Amino acid sequence: MIKKYFAALSATALIGVAPYAMAASSTDLTVTGIITPKACAPSLSDGGMVDVGKVQATDLLPTQYTRVGSHPMQLTVACDASTLFALNGIDNKAGTSSSNQYFGLGLTSNNEKIGYFTPSIQSALADGQPVHSIRSIDNGASWTRFYQILKDNLTSTSAVGTLIPISVKDLTMELTIYTFIARADSLTLADDVAIDG
Template sequence: MKKRSLILLLGSAFIGVPSLAAANSVDLLIAGRLIPMACTPTLSGGAVIDYGDIPVASLHPKEAYTLEDRNVNLTIACQEDTALGIRITDARADTKPLLNREIPRPSQHSDSNLAVARTDRQTMGLGLDAASGKLGVWWMHVDRENLKASNSESEIVSEAKLLYSTNNGKSWSRTTTSPLDPHYGGADSTTFAIKSIAATSPAVAVLHEFPSVVGGAINARGSLTVKDDTRLNGKGVFTIYYQ
């Protein structure tokens, strides 16, 4: 399932008289590499969500501070019609506070109608403060109503439904969980894809569009040590897996 290269080696030994085999035989190696069709992912906004300056005084002493939602669109453009899925890896997993134990459960932002993360499978880390305190968590929604995949003939070949697989694409199911559960099948093992019209499988397309919304929360002020400027440092890695 994962993008990979294959090297084909075919050997042939011609065996003659045993005493002359070493001198009269030679191996023929035929090498080659099979490479998948190239696809390029891009994220809107330069792949950066910047919340700017957040005064420590605005943080609650005992409650999480919910950040406003930010839109980010993941677009994958392929050279040819391709079936694919994506995985989201938390590059700051060691900084993620556990909900209700290391960070209070976030409440919904006043300007948002989207749910906040409810389980640790949905969250990713935001970095550490100077005393190694865990700054907070972020999560991600996919705008399922606007999921879209189109083929090389500019035809829509998808339904506005999100699929997931926890077994490397051997089987797929629909997910309506929001925020996403990137760690549902274990750390970095859940793959998401846009559903094709024909079956419960990834759409075969040259353009795969995942409009998304990122939310997050900063830990309670009483759990942090902020004496100098401290930057949020979340990082998510989106990896393409070819089907």
């Protein structure tokens, strides 16, 4: 009888301790996310490829940048429904541009910055209507009229004569991609150098 009583008491003690042991070794699981009602897909004509061809080292200006290309390209953004959006220019060759605002063209074998390229906005249509291109350098807090897509800047569109971004379903921008090679006296050009922007 006493053995049964101790066995029952021991079981009760274990059950009483078990919840405290589990609570002391718990952890939180957090699930977050955003349900996006509208999606937008950007695309570039020619697969986003610009080929400046072969550039002769002797054609480069010794103490100034040399423009080696101006290529037309079309940027389109198609959304499921009209929405506010902005383009954010990200340089896939970060740290290689010879100009802080523009996109890099890679490095020579001696780690010299080859040059830069910049997309210039010639015109823009939002849902078939002419619009202005605008940019923000403070993450959308303020906007100015601007004609280029720069890295780490937001680019959007506004109604003609305003600086307030508008909702757009289908955007078309006619661009010109200008490519510049750094001054020749800053580059080692004994061998072929691949332009890689």
